[in-house]
Amino acid sequence: MPVPLLVPALLAVGFLVLPLVGLVVRAPWPEIGAQLARPGVGEALRLSLVSATLATLLSLLLGVPLAWVLARSQVRGRSLLRALVTVPLVLPPVVGGVALFLVLGRQGIVGRWLFEATGFSLPFTTAAVVVAETFVAMPFLVISVEGALRAADARFEDAAATLGADRWTTFRRVTLPLVAPGVAAGAVLCWARALGEFGATITFAGNFPGTTQTMPLAVYLTLQRDPEAAIVLSLVLLAVSLATLLLLRGRWLGRGAVG
Amino acid sequence: MSLAAHVVVRRGALTLDVELAVADGEVLAVLGPNGAGKSTLLRVLAGLLAPDGGRVVVDGDRVWDDAGRHVPAHQRSLGMVFQDHLLFPHLSVADNVAFGLRTRGARRADARATAEGWLDRVGLAGLGDRRPGQLSGGQAQRAALARALVGDPRLLLLDEPLSALDARTRLTVRAELHRHLGDYAGSAVLVTHDPVDAMALADRVLVVEDGRVVQAGTPAEVARRPRTDYVARLVGLVLLAGTGTGTTVALDGGSAVAVAAQVHGPVFVAVRPESVALYLSRPEGSPRNVWPLRLVTATPHGPVVRCDLAGEVALTADVTATSFAELGLAPGAQVWASVKASEVAVYPR
Known part of the structure; x- marks a missing residue:
């Protein structure tokens, strides 16, 4: 292997892996049980898992059809549409949170109408956490599923049409099963992104223990008060992320990925 | 329908x-x-x-x-x-x-x-x-x-x-x-x-x-x-285009082919490669279709050798491997090609 490639590659591995090793090394292992049992930890973890999962489901429900439109339909201005929906991918999440607040807040363009009609205000609720996470994470799913759709052989859809399947039936019975590994990969990416969401969540949903304080928020606040506890919470997030990745790799991603 | x-x-x-x-x-x-x-x-x-x-x-x-x-x-x-x-x-x-x-x-x-x-x-x-x-x-x-x-x-x-x-x-x-x-x-x-x-x-x-x-x-x-x-x-024939007068077809590329039927006006002439015979010197007797040609390529084709020929008429001849060996031909060699008038198919264009 050429040295100009090998050395930077090794540096990159070290750069990516060392911080995680540091986290594991510095963890207060003897007290870890007691730290985890503290009030609020379980609550934050549960809230994180539930909201990330709901955000992923919402992203699947809306994002897979959007990916189909981007990959398969003939609508004009598709590239503009694609650029627009991927903006949250590059946008600083805090800006996303501010934008959500301006639209969905009690005084927002849509939020005011919602509040007047129902008396419900979205910000600072658990639902707001899910909305913020979906806003930030859905583009990951859309991009990944669109890629899978483009890679899938569209002639299978022609074959389905000659067998009497309309486009909706074709989508359900042919296209979706063909791109299932891509959808699974996108869902994992989306879930992991939602789980780690910080900026948009704290801006749009606030930081209320029990309703909107997710694990990343808890880690950040605890770090200022009690660094040891923050390390433990970080370890928990690391463990959950790794476990998910390994589980899904074995179950879905490994099996005949793309075709 | x-x-x-x-x-x-x-x-x-x-x-x-x-x-x-x-x-x-x-x-x-x-x-x-x-x-x-x-x-x-x-x-x-x-x-x-x-x-x-x-x-x-x-x-x-x-x-x-x-x-x-x-x-x-x-x-x-x-x-x-x-x-x-x-x-x-x-x-x-x-x-x-x-x-x-x-x-x-x-x-x-x-x-x-x-x-x-x-x-x-x-x-x-x-x-x-x-x-x-x-x-x-x-x-x-x-x-x-x-x-x-x-x-x-x-x-x-x-x-x-x-x-x-x-x-x-x-x-x-x-x-x-x-x-x-x-x-x-x-x-x-x-x-x-x-x-x-x-x-x-x-x-x-x-x-x-x-x-x-x-x-x-x-x-x-x-x-x-x-x-x-x-x-x-595709069907293994050599196709030549020409104009018929009596039992002779004047080919568009010059030269002429004798055919067995009476033809008039624009026609196609189709020649089967296996009906083309090759000789090192001008064949005896008086076959009407005989041309001095040059061997361009020779490729084995099942039991025969397919010889692509150039000259007055672009022809293809299939000769058995044995005759090809006896003729001792190499690309560029001069040969005489002949085909019987009765072996040539002719039909209107």
Whole structure:
């Protein structure tokens, strides 16, 4: 292997892996049980898992059809549409949170109408956490599923049409099963992104223990008060992320990925 | 008349403009080189591609016309077989065959039973639970045929159904396909670039080059009287164009050929390579067709050596390996080529 490639590659591995090793090394292992049992930890973890999962489901429900439109339909201005929906991918999440607040807040363009009609205000609720996470994470799913759709052989859809399947039936019975590994990969990416969401969540949903304080928020606040506890919470997030990745790799991603 | 179509498609440099008609129970082969627009034609007939003009009429129903009637593929009664079978990889073979019945509302058990019956007919009994990936190429193409025929479609479209198969498998699948096409009551259109497929499977052949029909007829007519170099090469003939006067044809490229019949006006002359004899010196007697030519290439071709010759007349001669060795020819060598007037086919242009 050429040295100009090998050395930077090794540096990159070290750069990516060392911080995680540091986290594991510095963890207060003897007290870890007691730290985890503290009030609020379980609550934050549960809230994180539930909201990330709901955000992923919402992203699947809306994002897979959007990916189909981007990959398969003939609508004009598709590239503009694609650029627009991927903006949250590059946008600083805090800006996303501010934008959500301006639209969905009690005084927002849509939020005011919602509040007047129902008396419900979205910000600072658990639902707001899910909305913020979906806003930030859905583009990951859309991009990944669109890629899978483009890679899938569209002639299978022609074959389905000659067998009497309309486009909706074709989508359900042919296209979706063909791109299932891509959808699974996108869902994992989306879930992991939602789980780690910080900026948009704290801006749009606030930081209320029990309703909107997710694990990343808890880690950040605890770090200022009690660094040891923050390390433990970080370890928990690391463990959950790794476990998910390994589980899904074995179950879905490994099996005949793309075709 | 069960299928009648006029298809016009403009795609960059290529303009496809083809009219065709296929009767019930008839098989039409569309033969042509790659890029001639054959597959485009088939996609239009299937309803998968909107043409720029024309009409498609199946059993008297207009399924596409310029007046705005566009029946999408999934609402037509058709079956299509693709070059690389395109069986859905996530479904079992039986579910693949049952697919068209399920989409048209058949109950699961009924569809399954019909599918099993068809798998039996195409010689795949007992393989219904396999995935397409577990079938051989020939088996997969048989399953694809069953999937296309299962709904008793009025129109059967076959897009290079044999070209992805290896030579031996192709032989057996071709024979089976011939049998199934014989049993099929609707109209069938077969697209192929292999003249053997067209000759073996079709009742009529349409030769398409550069988007246009250049020849139409029965397989025997097309094989005997090719009208373009492409067809002539496919059926193994050398085609020369000229103008006939009496029993002589003045070739467009100079020189002349003596023929056995009286001809007048523009004609084609077709020469079989095996009827061309080669000599090192001018042959004895007085054959009327004899030319001094130069050997360009010599390639083994089964039991014979195919010799491409240039000179007054561009000819191809098939000589046995033994005679080729006795002649001791090398590319660039001068030879005398002769062909009997009675061995030359001549027909109007």
